[in-house]
Amino acid sequence: MNLEINTDSGKPVLNEAIEHLKSYADDKFSNDEPLLQHLNTLHEECQKSIPHRVLASQNGAHSTLLSLLEARINSNGENSNTDVLEAILKCLNSLTNKQPDIFNANALALARCLLDTNVNESVICLCLQWLQKACVMHEMNRQNIMNANIVQQLKRFVSKENGKILREVLAIFRYLTLDDDIRIEFGSAHEHACQIANEVVKDLTALLKEFEDTNVLADSLLTIGCLAVRQEICMNVDEVGGIKLVFQVMANNLNVVRLNREALKLLRALAGNDTVKNRIVQEGGATLLKELLQTHISNEHVVSAALACISTLTLRVKENSKIFFETGIAEIIVETIRTHPKNKIVQRNGAWAVRNMVSRSREQCDIWLSFGIEDLLNVALNEHPSVHQDIKAALRDLGCNVELKEEWTGTAEKKILNS
Template identity: 50%
Template sequence: MAKVITQETFDDVVKENIVEFEMAVDEAKDETIKQFEAQGINLANIIKDLTLNAETGEPLLNEAINCLKEHTSGKRTLSDESLVVKLDVLLTECSKSVPHRVLASKNGCCEVLKTIINNALKAEPVPLPILLKSLKAFNSVMNKQPDVFDADTLLIVIAILERQTDVAIRCSVLRLIAKACVMHEINRQNIMNADIVTYLKPLLADESSEIVTEVCTVFRYLILDDDIRVEFGKAHEHARSIATEVLTEITTLLTKFKDNPTISCDLILTIAALTVRNEFCVTVEDAGGLDFIIDAMKTFPDNVKLIRESLKLFRALAGNDKVKTSIIQHGAAPIINDVLNRHKENETIAKLALICISTLTLRSIENSKILFEVGVAETIVESMKLHPSSKAVQRNGAWAIRNMVSRSRYQCETFISYGVEDILNEALTTHPSVEHDIKSALRDLGCKLVLKEEWTNTSSYKIERE
């Protein structure tokens, strides 16, 4: 069994090399590593790149935490400027890696930061530089380490949302909430149980696009389902609760930020994530969401991110049959055909556009007719030709073709004239895992097809009668 040492032991030896033997920092580290490796000690658990004080040999991270502890306990008093400097050291060191952050939290960093933040909130006036730097340091410590978020931190978050109007402070605390949600279902549930939506909803009326972006990010993170430690999460319940409160407001914001494609993408992404029920699709339509998305796709046809998120939202909204019809009636057919034709070499856009067409034409003769009339058949076939190695493109293309022609047989001849039969037959060989989907398209196109009987009864049974 390999021998191991603690981080403190490693740091003490480095410190000894610097102080006692007057080595340079890098030389002291190298010598310490060689010493322990020569003794057969495994240093895999050791942080070897801690920034050290060149005079004392003490890690700057430890020095900063100890200094802040003394300040909060009253053993020493730091000026506001010195306090910001120590917090900045903490922020810098914790930004380096997860091991740095774990070490900081083990040394009591989070408790110190919570004390500093609470003291700042009680002060008159509130020292905004200290509060902001403390929140940034807390963000750094919590990054990929959501377990450090606790009930006291949640109370601090709510207090800041209630009392502070500074944009930078608000954005920093919103990022803190988002980080607490990543891969941590219990945090998400605790945050939702604290009625966080009540505090976030007013922020959507803020003039700052940065705050709106951060609020949308929090909403999306609250409905994640990524914690493998929990068998059943509440992502759907959270999405339903949030959508009930703010879906109309978020959709309305699309018009406010119509000239900003970056913010529009965030809003569209959030709307799609929250549209988890049939009635929410109607809510988005009633709030003017369809008109905006179509206008945005017309205005920014070369913005790949905007096009990508718009196609995803169209697909989500088309889950409601009424809205599915409305999407085409609002003039989406030529827009979808145009963006697919424009970006057909982009595999992601091709994949999303084809699945969007598939969803819009499912059990809808009228939608199929309108899309066919704008020339989407040729665009579908050309997209599939460009991505023969993409299973998703071939499968989604097969779905789109099948849904278009299954109730509109007059379209079959047009598809076949574009060479779709050869493309689908080639996909049969290249992608056997989606054989069923491709054969369904060939079948509905009326192409020659060899169907495989999946099961035959080869057993013989003898019925004996008395």
């Protein structure tokens, strides 16, 4: 770790900043300038690396910052200037980043108090970002935050009033559904998703028609997709017109890569409910997906998501496969596979889409073969051996010759005699 040293004192500037901040912990903030300077120094040092943040915590930075934050909250408006409050929150953000163990009950209580009492946009956003960092890689923090009824507290921000704050709230909802703490054998990601969805998924879906900002829309689509983990949640999204709203957002922003990628992931998640899956196709999903593939055929991220979505929507439903086929999408799928021969995910997802479309509709096979799909899949078979089973399944259902290998063979140590 490369610590910056104060040439005058010979001490690390990180340690000095913390010592100066400790002297302010019980102060009434009569002079904000020196305090701001030390907070900015601490923030800059903590931004450098995890070892810097660990050292700061070991020297009492976290408890000192919480004391400063509590004093600022309890000042009852004596300090209308939010610069110091924002600086404290920036320090807490940088200190907690990839070090969520330091986040404790006192920190959660202060964060909740800030969200209840402060109306400044920057302060609220910084507070929400602090909670986000506490959620990453820490299951107990996520459970404590959920147990503190944070979702109810954040519901008031799920509105069209402020898109910037809404994006931060959506990020917290997603982070609360993470399952990334290797120290915990069984997390509560599914339960958290269900609890959050029951509170906000209908409101979030309805908000899709209120925004034009593609970043807000993309975050909303991504969050709804993260929450759609059960059949009844998918139905709730559909009941408030979610399918038509998603289609409308996609049609209005056909050229926006990230938004359409998230929309495709959401449609695929909603298709986990068979009733919703059929409605997606019947209400024009096939035509829209064809148009999307044509528009973004050169973008491997969009086409891989689109092909995966097609494979899900046509899985075990012959009528859906027929509707897709009648749009002429087969030729576009083949051309997409031809355009990205080196991309394993595109080749695999393309094979899924082909297989699911023809598996119950063998009358389509001749048309698919006339577009040259067999040669493309055989090339992919040699190019991407790790997905050979997916590609062979597509070739098999197309009626092509496939060399199947017996995976599990062996020889007995003792010869088995027929009795």
